[in-house]
Amino acid sequence: MLMRQFVHSLTPLVLAVTSVSANVDRPSMDAYSGRSAVLATNGMVATSHPLASQIGLDILKQGGSAVDAALAANAALGLMEPYACGVGGDLFAIVWDAETQQLYGLNASGRSPGQLSFDQMKAEVHKLGDSVIPEYGVLSLSVPGAVDGWFALHKRFGRLPMTTLLQPGIQYAEQGFPLTQVIMAEWHKALNSIGTQPGDLNRLFKPDAEVGDVFTNPDLANTYKLIAKHGRDGFYKSENAKRITDFVREQGGYLNADDLANNHAEWVKPLSVNYRGYEVYQLPPNSQGVATLQMLNILEGYDIKSMGFGSAELLHVLTETKKLVFEDLAKYYADTDFAELPIQQLLSKEYANQRRQLISDKAQQRIASGNPALGKGDTTYITVADKAGNMVSLIQSTYYEFGSGLVAPGTGYTLQNRGRLFSLDPKHNNVYAPGKRPFHTIIPGFVTYKGQPWLSFGLMGGAIQPQGQTHVLLNMIDFGMNVQEAGDAPRWRHDGSTQPTDAADAYLKDGGVLILESTTSEETIRGLKARGHNVQPSDFYYGGYQAIMRDSKGVYHGASESRKDGQAVGY
Helix, strand or coil, rough: CCCCEEEECCCCEEEEECCCCCHHHCCCCCCCCCCCEEEEECEEECCCCCCHHHHHHHHHHEEEEECHCCCCCHHHHHHHHHCCCCCCCCCEEEEECCCCCEEEEEECCCCEEEEEEHHHHHHHHHHCCCCCCCCCHHHHCCCCCCHHCCCCCHHHHHHCCCCHHHHHHHHHHHHCEEEHHHHHHHHHHHHHHHHCCCCCCHHHCCCCCCCCCEEEEEHHHHHHHHHHCCCHHHCCCCCCHHHHHHHHHCCCCCCCCCHHHHCEEECCCCEEEEECCCEECCCCCCCCHHHHHHHHHHHHHCHHHHHHHCCCHHHHHHHHHHHHHHHHHHHHHCCCCCCCHHHHHHHHHHHHHHCCCCCCCCCCCCCCCCCCCCCCCCEEEEEEEECCCCCCEEEEEEEECCCCECCCCCCCCCCCCCCCCCCCCCCCCCCCCCCCCCEEEECCCEECCEEEEEEEEEEEECCHHHHHHHHHHHHHHHHCCCHHHHHHHHCCCEEEECCCCCCCCCEEECCEEEECCCCHHHHHHHHHHHHHCCCCEEECCCCEEEEEECCCCCCEEEECCCEEEEEECCC
């Protein structure tokens, strides 16, 4: 791996690369990039599938807004990346509106069944011989919020009709498209984990499918046609809704027609913290976005750049910060309609200073949440920018790969298993309740600089999302990497923190595991072990990143995760 040094000068960053041959192969001298960032002025789309990116670009060229392009790409991804997303899941978005010069946040996550009480849920779980809500099956279901989110976004920011936006997805679903490499690897792994489930899962998503097979999904095409014809009611009140509720009832579940019909997305005000002059925005709970902000608050107290990228000192501080923040995440983050959360206190610089004092030069093995005073998963991420300067950061998911494993016959998509993320401890903020939104891992990110949009970004992948988002921002802000290199650079993740599904009094007891990509130097690994970290090298599961940066000249810089099948395209 090429090594790099960071040299102070009058320019923001001068890179010195030790390998002379790099000047031939990588004239840009981006030591960690697998490819160049994509630059364009009229519009940019970055998604985890090249065909979806092309669809979004076509919509922009037809005069569609950034939101129009994101919705068309999202519909295509529900077909092309079906293990990670789809209309059976939820959606969150942050939109920069160039006309009003403001950010708007949308929480389109669905709620638990209204007729399933806590006591009944506990009894159903007990029948299964378990103490937590199961990963698969009808008890893990919550209302799919994505389609309602589509129409909320479209009503406010759309230009082209929804029929136009859904048509590319319908056409590919009927005529087929070739299955791609990374998606097929996840597809096979997921189906092996899920096993046989009632419904259309194995009929529709064939376990013996291979890379390059042309895949069609006429059932999903028909679902999209219902939505195109009848709007949101085509999903929540039509024959599609009947197929869902009939199937769930047959399997002994509780999700019913009223749950679907009454579902509505909510416009929310994004939260932010300032990190070295950059205003970083996330959505409030029930999502985990506040964790990114808490981590940045703690890390702002360190001279990150002087530590050196990839050093043991840096990775130690990042890991210890993550441990502290995730204990707060597990205890406090929940649906704000059901619990009073100390959000402003959690995001205060004073609280960050207090928590930072707990970090020493040794890995902490036992950590509890703080006390601010009151007063696995898979996902797809899309970001789009248009000619007018509008930008959207959109993330959408069915939680586990193929969600609950349940596909209502004739619908063409899996129903999500977000209900799995409730706690069954009645003392917990995130305890299960009817009509409640579960804790959510998916988080769109957005950054402004001097009041103008700077970065629309996301990094999908369960609990790695706040860790990965923080790492990318440090790479760009502290180390001066470009938008593509910041995502391609070697990543880390820490596993083993307390979960929002645990008991209210749970805490980290054994330090967890620090997992590093194989390109991490032996010197760094030795340094981390000397500090007491349980280090495990792995080249698996570091999330999936897309981003669009807007520079001071108004030029868009697009990036797409080199660990995925995706693509950034512009014009």
